[in-house]
Amino acid sequence: MCDKRAWLSPAKLNLFLYITGRRADGYHNLQTLFQFIDYSDSLYFDRRQDDKICLQTEFTLVPHDDNLIIKSANMLLTYMRQSQADFRPPFGIDITIDKKLPMGGGLGGGSSNAATTLIALNQLWQLGLSTPVLMQIGQKLGADVPIFIFGLSAFAQGIGDELVAIDVPEKWYLVVKPNVEIATAKIFNAPSLKRDSVTRRIDELLTTPFNNDCEPTVRALYPQIDDLINRLSQFAPTRLTGTGSCIFSECNTQEQAMQLQQHLAGEDVVCFIAKGINQLCR
Numbered sequence: 001m002c003d004k005r006a007w008l009s010p011a012k013l014n015l016f017l018y019i020t021g022r023r024a025d026g027y028h029n030l031q032t033l034f035q036f037i038d039y040s041d042s043l044y045f046d047r048r049q050d051d052k053i054c055l056q057t058e059f060t061l062v063p064h065d066d067n068l069i070i071k072s073a074n075m076l077l078t079y080m081r082q083s084q085a086d087f088r089p090p091f092g093i094d095i096t097i098d099k100k101l102p103m104g105g106g107l108g109g110g111s112s113n114a115a116t117t118l119i120a121l122n123q124l125w126q127l128g129l130s131t132p133v134l135m136q137i138g139q140k141l142g143a144d145v146p147i148f149i150f151g152l153s154a155f156a157q158g159i160g161d162e163l164v165a166i167d168v169p170e171k172w173y174l175v176v177k178p179n180v181e182i183a184t185a186k187i188f189n190a191p192s193l194k195r196d197s198v199t200r201r202i203d204e205l206l207t208t209p210f211n212n213d214c215e216p217t218v219r220a221l222y223p224q225i226d227d228l229i230n231r232l233s234q235f236a237p238t239r240l241t242g243t244g245s246c247i248f249s250e251c252n253t254q255e256q257a258m259q260l261q262q263h264l265a266g267e268d269v270v271c272f273i274a275k276g277i278n279q280l281c282r
């Protein structure tokens, strides 16, 4: 056993998300405000006697080699072999995960798992790679991976990878996962998606009511999400995170979030209460 500690892999919320255009490669330019929350998966890395990297937790819907945990480890090995052709990791690793973050929820769980794996392997194998280099490697795995390596709440532009750290009030959130998973690509490909928001300065964005350009499309496609946002908005500001399917209600106190949760008792949704955090402890 090389490491018994739990490596936390937290969720993010997009407090606002505006789409300012579509690029030639099909990706969209965004302006978004990332906030981490204290609700996380836990990853465990155990030393193996050989040099294999194995995910020991089964994901029913994701084949082993497609899992972002394995893809990120392989991406790191590829990077190392580009600079040292004979690079071999000092030891193999068994990875297990206690998965709490719902998949396809807009909480960035897969990206967060990839980021945590890169950070952990860099440390356990003593590779000495800097945060910017890990972010570059992570970006190849997904637009959302760099923010989780950056580790500070941030205003993001580009495809979500040009980051400026920003302190936002660390509010309490009731996060609700409706009984649906939404693939990011489905929303970015939707004909109705608003893709023409005007690019604005961060100070203007922070003083204008927050919105998510994906929300009208998602609400039109998923009536359950539309209904939940309508109902919760009567009590607290409620929006979609990322491309959904999770929504979050912003509360000033934990008690307020707990009261709000009572409105959903007995419904076919998963929900949890979490606090915003501006800096991840690694």
Ligand SMILES: C[C@@](CO)(OP(=O)(O)O)[C@H](O)COP(=O)(O)OP(=O)(O)OC[C@H]1O[C@@H](n2ccc(N)nc2=O)[C@H](O)[C@@H]1O
Residues within 6 Å of the ligand: 014, 026, 027, 028, 029, 030, 032, 105, 106, 107, 108, 111, 141, 142, 143, 144, 145, 158, 159, 160, 184, 185, 188, 189, 241, 242, 243, 244
């Ligand atoms: C929308 C956001 C907002 O934080 O979050 P989620 O809702 O997925 O959590 C992210 O930008 C998602 O990032 P991530 O989930 O890493 O996306 P990727 O794997 O890179 O891309 C998935 C697909 O989404 C589309 N995509 C993604 C990001 C972007 N800026 N423009 C896009 O058009 C592309 O069609 C791509 O094929």
Ligand SMILES: Nc1ncnc2c1ncn2[C@@H]1O[C@H](COP(=O)(O)OP(=O)(O)O)[C@@H](O)[C@H]1O
Residues within 6 Å of the ligand: 061, 062, 066, 067, 068, 069, 101, 102, 103, 104, 105, 106, 107, 108, 109, 110, 111, 112, 113, 114, 182, 184, 242, 244, 245
């Ligand atoms: N370790 C992982 N955790 C979650 N999803 C993963 C993982 N590896 C691959 N995936 C794939 O990535 C997709 C997006 O997952 P996730 O990041 O949790 O959602 P979202 O992009 O909506 O925030 C999943 O539906 C799944 O197919």
